[in-house]
Amino acid sequence: MRLPTLRRTRSLTVPGVVGVARLDTRTKNLTKRLRPGDIAIVNHLDLDRVSAEALVAAGVAAVVNAAPSISGRYPNLGPGILVSAGIPLVDDVGMEVFAKVGEGDTVRLDGPSLIRGDAEVAFGSVQTLETVTKAADDARAGLATQLEAFAANTMEYLRRDRDLLLDGVGVPDIATEVEGRHVLIVVRGYDYREDLVALRSYIREYRPVLVGVDGGADALLEARFKPDIIVGDMDSVSDTALRCGAELIVHAYRDGRAPGSDRLERLGLESRIFAATGTSEDVAMLLADSKGAALIVAVGTHLSLVEFLDKGRAGAASMFLTRLRVGGKLVDAKGVSRLYRSRIQTWQIVMLLVAGLLAFLVALAATPAGQAWLEVIGIRWNDLIYWFRGLFT
Structure with a gap:
């Protein structure tokens, strides 16, 4: 399913998103060298969840996809993750973008247009939460066909x-x-x-x-x-x-x-x-x-x-x-x-320590020797407070 193409318009008031272009036909390889603010240019049909989460984690400013990010074969999860994170996603710009843009070029994404210098080098379809939701709903109708292919692949794997x-x-x-x-x-x-x-x-x-x-x-x-x-x-x-x-x-x-x-x-x-x-x-x-x-x-x-x-x-x-x-x-x-829950919870350890400390203090207060120790500790504590106050007077 090819997403509808928007009319070519150039905004005069909104300059768009500017960043350094990073390109790779394998998204997994690209995410290793992305930096925050980069514009990622990929060729990823039906962008999956793991790749989308990696792009979000890399802090990209925008994503330009040479292929459709959601083709309609099944309701893939990646495009929704990108647009929900507020990352602009422009789809289906064509493989020519890899010949027109070089690694490290400064580019600008203005709506559906990718611009290098003053020249438009790629043009695609802007994905929004509404378009992704509609495409995903439409794609659910294709699950039966994908399930048949999945079953065939499963039997082939079993044979091998x-x-x-x-x-x-x-x-x-x-x-x-x-x-x-x-x-x-x-x-x-x-x-x-x-x-x-x-x-x-x-x-x-x-x-x-x-x-x-x-x-x-x-x-x-x-x-x-x-x-x-x-x-x-x-x-x-x-x-x-x-x-x-x-x-x-x-x-x-x-x-x-x-x-x-x-x-x-x-x-x-x-x-x-x-x-x-x-x-x-x-x-x-x-x-x-x-x-x-x-x-x-x-x-x-x-x-x-x-x-x-x-x-x-x-x-x-x-x-x-x-x-x-x-x-x-x-x-x-x-x-x-x-x-699963740990057999010993943190709060149980804290309560045990508090109870043990209270029992120890009570035992000290109940004996002459303990009372003498508590008196000494009280004197030392007062000395410490007096010394600390002396630092500020």
């Missing part, structure tokens, strides 16, 4: 990775002890920061095996937890995380090609290969399950059908089968944060 799903064939050996323990898998996806905060007490008390999926390893480090295992393509995880001492599992293609291994070799780091058709978060769940995890807690992963579709690729169908394979072991972090 049946041995892995049913029998665990191809799962590598690991040094980390997982048998009988809880495993916390962190994906830098939906609400991962909030979930990690909510699970702090759980992590301290149960000490689960911490698994970071690509950038999820950096999310753990940001939350001041050290990952035990890092799983993924190794394309969106920092060198700092890779060198933290975690065991490294490279997600490879089914034919054995593992581009992430080249990066680890350059860093002088050892790793193991896990070849699978699905996503890296699937690989992490299958690894934990096959090694005997008692419970798998997922942070930032995909949960609903819209979230699966919002992943934006056919491989997302593997998540559905992986969750069926793992079964009752898998618990979403939000469920844990609602059900």
Whole structure:
């Protein structure tokens, strides 16, 4: 569905949004180098929630999309997040913008027009909360078609990775002890920061095996937890995380090609290969399950059908089968944060300390020796107050 194009008008009183242009056809790569006030130029059909949240967190002044941010295939979540955050979003300007604008150019977004110097270099459709809401409502009618495609992709994944799903064939050996323990898998996806905060007490008390999926390893480090295992393509995880001492599992293609291994070799780091058709978060769940995890807690992963579709690729169908394979072991972090409460609450510790202090003072006051000690403490306290007052007189 192509969004309606607005009439070309140039505002004489409103100069628009001025900023430095940052360009990349992969939004995930672009967000790593964005600075507050930049104008992000992307090519992202059906902008997903995770990418939109990353753009908001980077503090961009505006977003210009070469493709439609919401095509009508399904009600994707990204455009609503941007416009709700007050970030101007101009859609469907065409791929020519990447040839007309260079990295670091100063550009101005004036309504639907992107201007460099005095020349208009791109023109698109301005998205507002009203247009996004209407497009999302219209897109819900297309969910049936997307569901059929999703089911077909799911069956294709089952055909390719049946041995892995049913029998665990191809799962590598690991040094980390997982048998009988809880495993916390962190994906830098939906609400991962909030979930990690909510699970702090759980992590301290149960000490689960911490698994970071690509950038999820950096999310753990940001939350001041050290990952035990890092799983993924190794394309969106920092060198700092890779060198933290975690065991490294490279997600490879089914034919054995593992581009992430080249990066680890350059860093002088050892790793193991896990070849699978699905996503890296699937690989992490299958690894934990096959090694005997008692419970798998997922942070930032995909949960609903819209979230699966919002992943934006056919491989997302593997998540559905992986969750069926793992079964009752898998618990979403939000469920844990609602059900789990630390056995010892902070207010209970404070009340215990207060009660103990009161009991100690009462015991002192009931004995001659204690009364003498209290008298000495009172004298010292008066001396301290007298000395403090002397500083100001």
